[in-house]
Amino acid sequence: METVWSALVDPHRRALLDLLREGPRAVGELAGELGLSQPMTSKHLRVLREADLVRVRTQAQRRIYTIAPDRMAELDAWLAPYRRLWNDRLDALGRHLDDDDDDRKET
Amino acid sequence: METVWSALVDPHRRALLDLLREGPRAVGELAGELGLSQPMTSKHLRVLREADLVRVRTQAQRRIYTIAPDRMAELDAWLAPYRRLWNDRLDALGRHLDDDDDDRKET
DNA sequence: CCCTTATATGCCTTGACACGTATATACAAA
DNA sequence: TTTGTATATACGTGTCAAGGCATATAAGGG
Known part of the structure; x- marks a missing residue:
């Protein structure tokens, strides 16, 4: 529960969730749409992942992130x-x- | 909006709100019930106040805090x-x- | 006026976190 | 294997906030 709060407090992570609400996306797309660097996007996604707010599946070299509400x-x-x-x-x-x-x- | 998130991310502040949900209380009571020091309680209440999550009224030397949902x-x-x-x-x-x-x- | 109670604030330290840069890992095509 | 693409992680840095401690402010009672 505390993990959820600390994950959601960051505006970038909330923006990521807002995007994922429309559908699953790869890291690169998310980074592009938010104007965020790829490493920062991966790090934010890691936080969301460890808070069980998103899930990830591998598709070739891409990681497709899905929301887990x-x-x-x-x-x-x-x-x-x-x-x-x-x-x-x-x-x-x-x-x-x-x-x-x-x-x-x-x- | 961001102020609300950063105010609510702290567990002590959420606990303060949970207490205030039951009714208005003075700082000392809140500090006692949460086992929190008086200065920390005042500081947390200040954050909640500046996020417009609580209101305060003065009654003698006491400050009575009320929730503002x-x-x-x-x-x-x-x-x-x-x-x-x-x-x-x-x-x-x-x-x-x-x-x-x-x-x-x-x- | 002191003196006590109740609350707020200032200073300081420590720890966490966001960010950038560079590098590592995974996978696929040549 | 080599190369290219896509993503993750490691490291260093600056910022910011929580916490403790001391002190300031405010209000009432003697």
Whole structure:
């Protein structure tokens, strides 16, 4: 769990995950799209790998990285009890003000 | 947003928020319950304060800290597109068991 | 006014981490 | 094997933050 937090705190690693959310990619593609050097990309991917946030499969010389969202569910579980707090707060605001009324939960 | 991440990455600060989720408390109480020194508690609270994750009000010599969950909603927003991923995964696993359409949380 | 309580801040050390550069490893084609 | 491509790792460096300790600030009570 702490590994997940320390992996996600870095903006580059979150950007990597955002890219991988659209589909599996090789290291070179990720580096190119983020404007990141290849060694740094590999290092960041290693951190994500050791946090079980991504998986890798080998295809010729390329390493194809895939997102593995299970551990992010843990983060969501941590966040869950707080979600109630800000929902209540939005409810309270919505009762007093009319500008924020609909669509406050479940994207 | 980055401020929120770097504030939440520290386990002590997350523990502080977990305590404040149950209700507002003074610095001394928080320090006592976490076994943390008073200066460190104040410093961590400062980080949370500057990330707008807590608010403080003065009551005599005490500073009463309250949770301010609005910024955590941003984190939830970042997490939202991933939630679809692991929900799909759970759906695939549990398709033959209990099959309801959407909301499967609230344990 | 002291004096005590409660909290914040300043200084310092240490450790972790991001980054760049260079090199190593893995695989494939010639 | 040699060469080229793709990725990983090793090393050195600078930065930044957590932690302890001491001290400053604030507020109330005698």
